Amino acid sequence: MQSILTRKVELLIPASSLEVLRTAVMFGADAVYIGGEAFGLRAKAKNFSMEEMAEGIVFAHAHGVKVYVTANILAHNDDLEGAAAYFAELKNMKPEPPDALIISDPGMFTIAKEVWPEVEIHISTQANNTNYQTYQFWWKMGAKRVVSARELSLKEIKEIRERIPEEMEIESFIHGAMCISYSGRCLLSNYFTGRDANQGACTHPCRWKYAVMEESRPGEYLPVYENERGTYIFNSKDLCMIEHIPEILEAGIDSLKIEGRMKTALYVATVARTYRKAIDDYLESPEKYRANMDWYKAEIAKCTYRQFTTGFYFGKPNEETQIYDSNTYVNEYIYLGIVEQVEDGMAQITQRNKFCVGDVIEVMKPDGRNISAKVAALYDGERNAVESAPHPQQKLYVALSDAESGESVEVSQYDLLRVHNK
Numbered sequence: 001m002q003s004i005l006t007r008k009v010e011l012l013i014p015a016s017s018l019e020v021l022r023t024a025v026m027f028g029a030d031a032v033y034i035g036g037e038a039f040g041l042r043a044k045a046k047n048f049s050m051e052e053m054a055e056g057i058v059f060a061h062a063h064g065v066k067v068y069v070t071a072n073i074l075a076h077n078d079d080l081e082g083a084a085a086y087f088a089e090l091k092n093m094k095p096e097p098p099d100a101l102i103i104s105d106p107g108m109f110t111i112a113k114e115v116w117p118e119v120e121i122h123i124s125t126q127a128n129n130t131n132y133q134t135y136q137f138w139w140k141m142g143a144k145r146v147v148s149a150r151e152l153s154l155k156e157i158k159e160i161r162e163r164i165p166e167e168m169e170i171e172s173f174i175h176g177a178m179c180i181s182y183s184g185r186c187l188l189s190n191y192f193t194g195r196d197a198n199q200g201a202c203t204h205p206c207r208w209k210y211a212v213m214e215e216s217r218p219g220e221y222l223p224v225y226e227n228e229r230g231t232y233i234f235n236s237k238d239l240c241m242i243e244h245i246p247e248i249l250e251a252g253i254d255s256l257k258i259e260g261r262m263k264t265a266l267y268v269a270t271v272a273r274t275y276r277k278a279i280d281d282y283l284e285s286p287e288k289y290r291a292n293m294d295w296y297k298a299e300i301a302k303c304t305y306r307q308f309t310t311g312f313y314f315g316k317p318n319e320e321t322q323i324y325d326s327n328t329y330v331n332e333y334i335y336l337g338i339v340e341q342v343e344d345g346m347a348q349i350t351q352r353n354k355f356c357v358g359d360v361i362e363v364m365k366p367d368g369r370n371i372s373a374k375v376a377a378l379y380d381g382e383r384n385a386v387e388s389a390p391h392p393q394q395k396l397y398v399a400l401s402d403a404e405s406g407e408s409v410e411v412s413q414y415d416l417l418r419v420h421n422k
Contacts, residue, residue: 010254011279012068012171013272014261018048021056021067023265023338026366026414028276031066032056033102035261039071039079039086050089057096066099070261071112072124075105083111091116100144113142120144122171128183130156132163135170145169145255149183150239154251154313161252169254175271175300176259178236178311180206206234236317240308242274242296245282245289247313264352266335269364269416270303277368302333302418336361336417337396346379346397347411355419356388360403364416373400373409 013029015021024032034056035047048056057067069090075083090097101119103109104126112119122145123129123138130149138146148157150173161170179186186197188205195201210233239259241248248256256279258271278296282289311317337349355361357378363371378386381395389396398417400409 007252007254009249009256009279009283010171011272011275012255012257013268014258014263015056015268016047016261016263018052018056019338020263020265020268022059022414023269023416024272025060025063025065027269027272027416028366029065029272031068031099031255032060033068033070033257033261035070036086036090039073039075039083039108050093053098054093054095057093057098061096068100068102068122069098070102070124071108072102072104072126073108074126075108080107080111083108084115087112087115087119091119102147109141109143122169123147125149125173125183126185128185130183132160135160135164135168139165139168145171147171147173147257148253150178151183151312153315154247157253158251170252171255171257172248172253173239173259173311174241174248174256175239175275178239178309180234180236206236207232208234210234237307237309239311240300241310241313242278242300243293244310244313245278246286249279249282264335265338266333266416266418267303269338269366270299270333273364273366273368274299331421333362333418334421336419339411339413339415339417341413342411343397345408345410346377346399347415347417349396349398349417351389351394351396352392353419354388354390357386359419361400361417361419363400363409363411364418365412366414371409372403374403374406375399376401 010030011028012031012033013024015024015032015034021032021034034053036053037047037049053069060067071083071086073079087101090101099120100122101112102122102124103112104124109121109123112121121143123143125147127134128149129135129138129146130152135146145168148160148170152160152172157170157172164170181188186202186206188197189201189203190196192205193203195203210231256275258268258275260267260271274296277292278289281292309317335352336355337351339347339349341348355375357375359375361373361375363373365371375398377399378389379397380386383397400411401407402409
């Protein structure tokens with residue numbers, strides 16, 4: 001097996017929209033994964049039109065970043081004809097097609113190979129990839145990469161690495177939401193609401209509140225239902241492996257995947273930048289990685305999360321990996337907007353949440369710096385001075401000054417503005 005110092009390690013970041021894709025690219029992604037308007041497992045995400053996808057691919061490739069497209073539904077008969085047309089459209093996308101497809105269903109895999117024989121295919125975690133024979137099977141079928149099931153330990157992944165071809169790639173989740181069901185194979189949403197998780201329409205009933213019915217007699221198997229006095233019996237903490245980059249790399253994982261194709265640009269920027277620095281620091285010097293641990297932990301806590309766990313990586317989870325009293329996120333920072341361009345020293349943004357003249361906010365830069373800044377002035381799209389930004393999606397020009405010295409703060413395109421949620 002190749003040394004971790006010579007084996008290329010990829011940081012793979014989700015993107016729900018063109019804006020988030022650009023953010024992922026600028027804040028440290030080696031690759032991004034996105035969904036089109038069909039055949040992906042995030043139907044509620046904004047997703048990409050073909051025109052947006054083409055634009056996103058051009059932007060990513062210009063910065064040396066790959067783009068993978070999800071087509072990982074568990075397909076029914078009615079999906080297959082449309083899948084063939086979809087893969088043909090991706091194959092012929094101008095000026096450049098995506099770099100790979102993410103697929104879980106053998107039927108979809110077969111169609112993709114027939115329509116686009118040379119395409120690189122990655123096997124989704126949804127295919128329940130839990131052993132080296134499964135990896136070998138997909139390699140023989142022509143897959144380049146397999147995404148490991150979340151239920152695998154690092155010990156198991158290392159064993160898989162030792163038993164598959166060196167050229168084959170392993171992708172594993174290292175951060176984000178965990179699923180109550182085996183690698184995403186869930187029927188709860190379909191049963192309760194008629195919206196099928198395996199077709200991309202999950203309503204996340206694992207985050208609901210449940211209670212035992214008081215009318216049931218002692219000794220019986222008690223059904224559960226949702227009410228105000230219940231408990232969150234399925235609600236897992238979020239995966240976070242920022243403290244375990246050495247173990248992740250030593251297991252032979254090629255692509256370190258972040259979950260979150262429905263998350264905001266703030267989440268994506270925060271997680272991408274933090275893991276980018278942690279990976280690079282460790283590869284440069286394990287001592288540097290350990291010395292910067294407090295920074296990684298402080299930064300990763302600035303994105304939305306449901307407390308943290310290491311999932312299955314160090315053994316099967318226990319009751320400590322669940323959250324029983326709430327399904328809400330910890331949300332320390334509020335997303336204000338991303339700098340689209342700079343005019344006359346001011347940041348032009350599309351406002352996401354309310355802020356006012358005089359507020360102290362933070363400028364989050366792709367290079368790792370966080371600059372505390374005071375909102376010196378606000379102007380609307382017609383350059384009229386305003387005192388606050390109360391309307392979502394409002395075009396604004398923001399003048400910023402240093403929170404202490406009062407000097408002008410230099411901002412650049414793609415800087416992200418956020419404010420502490422006091």
